[in-house]
Amino acid sequence: MRAVIQRVTQASCTVDDQITGAIEDGFLVLLGVEDEDTKEDMEWLGNKIANLRIFSDENGLMNKSIQDIGGNILLISQFTLFAQTKKGNRPSFIRAGKPEKAKPMYENMAKLLSDLLGKKVQLGIFGADMKIDLRNDGPVTIIMNTKDKDNY
Template identity: 55%
Template sequence: MKVVVQRVSKASVSIANEKVASIANGLLILLGIVDEDTFEDIQWLTRKVANLRIFEDENGIMNRSLIDVDGDAIVVSQFTLHASTKKGNRPSYIKAAKPDVAIPLYEQFITELEAQLGKKIHTGQFGADMQVELINDGPVTIIMDSKNLE
């Protein structure tokens, strides 16, 4: 399971020109799922995301987590995070989990992150053609993969 976490001053998701989610200060989380992902991957990543100290404290040091700043989050499914570009110029998405595997894990990720944060998480719509707008604050962008626990 892979995430791209972006600290944002605002972000939104639209589908067919209709805004379905928006936040101010918080995190935009792009989530990619593979067949091998498990509940343990979800637990590790949601704990890391909720406690990642990438928000500034009173001294301007990145020392606060999403929990500490009471920030919001948007989770967007993104199968392209598992693209393979080794051969040719057309990415292969063979590693990305199919919807029957990915949807339950995506929903479980959201539920676990809500439990970590103690609040509702905003989302896009799994499988939809979404337009994601954001102002990356910093910019701060962190990539984490539950298969690389380093």
């Protein structure tokens, strides 16, 4: 499971000219799932996201978590995080999870993050052509990979 976590002052997702989710002050999380991902991977990543201290404290240091600031999350499924570009110029997405595996993992991650934050997580639509607008704050962008936990 891979995630790109962007600290934002605002973010929204639009599908077919309808806003499916919108937030202020929090994280835009792009989530990629592969077939080998487990519930343990999801729980590890969800807890890391909820406790990641990348919001400024009163001294301007990144010491506060999204929970500390009462922030919000916009969670977007993104299979392209598993693009393989080693061979040729057209990316291969063979490592991306099949929809029957990836969609429930995405939905379960949304529930886990909602439970951890004590509020509803805003969502995109799995498999849809989504348009994402955001204002990256900092900019601060963190990448995590559950298959490489020692480096995250």
